[in-house]
Amino acid sequence: MSDLRKQIPNVLDISPENLKWLTEVWSAYTRVNMSKKNVLDMLKMAEMLCGAKQVNVSEQLHFLHDLPEEPILQQFWNIVEKHWVDLNHKKNDYELAINLNQFMNFCEKNGYTGFDRMTLIKWLPYSQQYQFMERNKAVRSCHDSRAVKCYIFKKLQ
Structure with a gap:
């Protein structure tokens, strides 16, 4: 867990790669696997952890539309x-x-x-x-x- 916290970025760049990192943090804290439903909750948690403000989240999450429906x-x-x-x-x-x-x-x-x-x-x-x-x-x-x-x-x- 502490290793994950050391990797917290100062600015959140929401990309598929960073979403993978957020998924690991999310799972470590909540023991819940990531789904599209959890993405915004993960972003709020990441913002809380590192104080980074995410601008234009919806624009940066455009790749979520390519993910299949549950x-x-x-x-x-x-x-x-x-x-x-x-x-x-x-x-x-x-x-x-x-x-x-x-x-x-x-x-x-x-x-x-x-x-x-x-x-x-x-x-x-x-x-x-x-x-x-x-x-x-x-x-x-x-x-x-x-x-x-x-x-x-x-x-x-």
Whole structure:
């Protein structure tokens, strides 16, 4: 740990190489493996450790867009896109309202396995395919006009 602290740069240059170093620091402090979800938390921790202020973080993190979606989210979106009409409670094509209870039941009935509800809840806000907007929002379902609590996403262009 102390060896890692000795290597702390005065200025953070966010590159794939430095992100690898931040990953080691992050893992040492938190015992959590890095994912895209953790990148900004790692940057905040690095800033706290060395006092370096990161300017234009979003510009310097452009390479994150090339990283693949988390596997559970890839599987989730594949199912949602395949069964859009059955799972989406919104009428329009640019918004998506998914009720997680219905999604989990649908998966169970149709033989889609490998979903842990809590893991899915953890990762949904970090989706790259669809922008997460809100959780547990009451939506009038286009299927039967009743109010359903849904995760809301916006389709990205």
